[in-house]
Amino acid sequence: MSAAELLDFARGPALWFSLGVLIAGSLWRVFAIWRLGARVDLSEPRSRRLAAGALRGIFARMLIRKEFRNSRNLGSFNAYVYHVGLAFIVFGYLPHIRFVERLTGITWPALPGWVMYLAAGPTVVGLLIALLERLGDPVRRLLSGFDDYFSWLVTFLPLLTGMAAVNEATAASGAPLFPLPVAIHLLSVELLFLWLPFGKLGHAFLVFFSRGLTGAALQRKGAAI
Template sequence: MSLLDFARGPALEWSLIIFVIGVVWRLAGTFLFKGQKYLSKPKGTKFVSAGLMAIANKSFPPHELEKRITFQHYTGYLFHIMLFIVVFLFEPHIAFFDWALGISWPGLPTNVITFSSAVTVIILIALGIRRATDPVMKKLTTIDDWISWFLTITPFITGMMAFAHQNIGVRYEDLLALHILNVCLLLIWIPFGKLMHMFLLFPGRYQMGEKFEYRGVKA
């Protein structure tokens, strides 16, 4: 069995299984868990709109902090947009989703994907340096952040290397295998680390808006 056979076979299969079990487990556990019971009477009534408003409002920096967090806020936005482009609009990735989920959509030219990947890697390096040097960030950073950072940046690097394999003198199938194995590690990590925010971010904000409404807090 070649490295690519292993990556496309048992490695991908088990990492997908762990990913699905982990994500569904955490989502089911979170949504079914009955949170704190309020003993007071609700101060608001528009829970749904409050939840939705919280999702929208929290997507922009608070006015008071806007200037202080410009860098991480807008690089964060750019990073996520580029990540979305690379993950969901690269034709070979669409082919993967088609295989796994039976749905597909139009993609973008490979050169656009390469550019987006390069931007993503540069932003991740910049954010990584900031995390490693900023005194406040250093205090807030845990090993979870570094594992998440590493497992996010490596698939982009190996993906670009696979594309440019002729220039770096490594066989395409080896780099493709490395790329898929990186993704496998990422899939295994997602449910158990901070990257789970991709599933919990918006429900979490919704829940927060709802709670604020209950307590009569305008946020």
């Protein structure tokens, strides 16, 4: 298979298959959680502003709890670095926006190129630090399993291959002159799509459900969120 054929495969069957698994797997995870149900709470609600509680639960828990704000733990700060960096790269880089536009017709303004370069470096370093912290801490190493390391790998690979494909020269038709780096990058992204619904990376979308439900429950009880 030539590099051009590999790119056609990555842009065609592999892409649509991985997207199908991503969507179906994500819906399956949400449905499985919904099927668990919840016990009926017969207590008198202290508040009925459950939507407000859900939103507070989602956003308030993105911040470090005040009890830990004076901690000098690098892990807490580092998590912000690579999560924010990933968000900038995924949603702000022009080729990624065009990729979404080709699939859905939805588009939005891109961030300047220098912002992407500025975000990529700390994100790569942050992910490497996260891995080294996991490997270097005996407790974290004991608690870590295949899911933790494979989830890290499928997150890191698109970054690594994307940096290899950045500023790829294109022909007048728009096709890349060197299709192999682009094909490898696409395949690494599709591997991420295939794994995301089934591993711990599912928190990328499940976090909003879990924190929202927790916030609504605490709001109903009149407890601090």
